[in-house]
Amino acid sequence: MKPMPVIDPGTQPYWDALKDNRLTLKHCKACNTPHFYPRELCPLCYSDDLDWIDAAGGGVIYSYTVAHRAAGPAFAEDVPYTIAIIELDEGPRLMSRIVNPDAGLRIGVRVQVQFEAAAEGLVLPVFEIVTG
Numbered sequence: 001m002k003p004m005p006v007i008d009p010g011t012q013p014y015w016d017a018l019k020d021n022r023l024t025l026k027h028c029k030a031c032n033t034p035h036f037y038p039r040e041l042c043p044l045c046y047s048d049d050l051d052w053i054d055a056a057g058g059g060v061i062y063s064y065t066v067a068h069r070a071a072g073p074a075f076a077e078d079v080p081y082t083i084a085i086i087e088l089d090e091g092p093r094l095m096s097r098i099v100n101p102d103a104g105l106r107i108g109v110r111v112q113v114q115f116e117a118a119a120e121g122l123v124l125p126v127f128e129i130v131t132g
């Protein structure tokens with residue numbers, strides 16, 4: 001069984017939004033900047049005046065690696081898999097998996113979020129290379 005994320009009151013809205021096929025970011029109202037992962041204080045100005053915004057879900061691959069050796073027994077059936085740092089159009093970067101690496105995997109290529117039911121009650125954001 002794969003490890004599950006630790007969901008606390010501060011990140012519950014993020015996980016709940018994923019179940020509605022929405023990728024959300026914490027947004028600082030003091031300096032008007034979104035960030036990821038969700039935090040209680042803005043990592044840029046330390047304000048606690050934050051709200052949630054919906055990300056459009058588009059971005060580019062900032063970096064990636066292809067795992068040929070599983071990160072543990074729970075991932076053995078998944079190799080090879082592609083892990084990437086996605087730079088969202090809103091600015092923040094997050095780590096995720098590329099679901100169609102054969103479609104032209106390279107740094108800078110456009111990707112779009114997809115929502116994957118990973119386990120009971122858990123939806124994860126994964127990314128698809130935009131083609132055509």
Ligand code: ZN
Nearest residue numbers: 028031042045
């Ligand atoms: Zn701020």
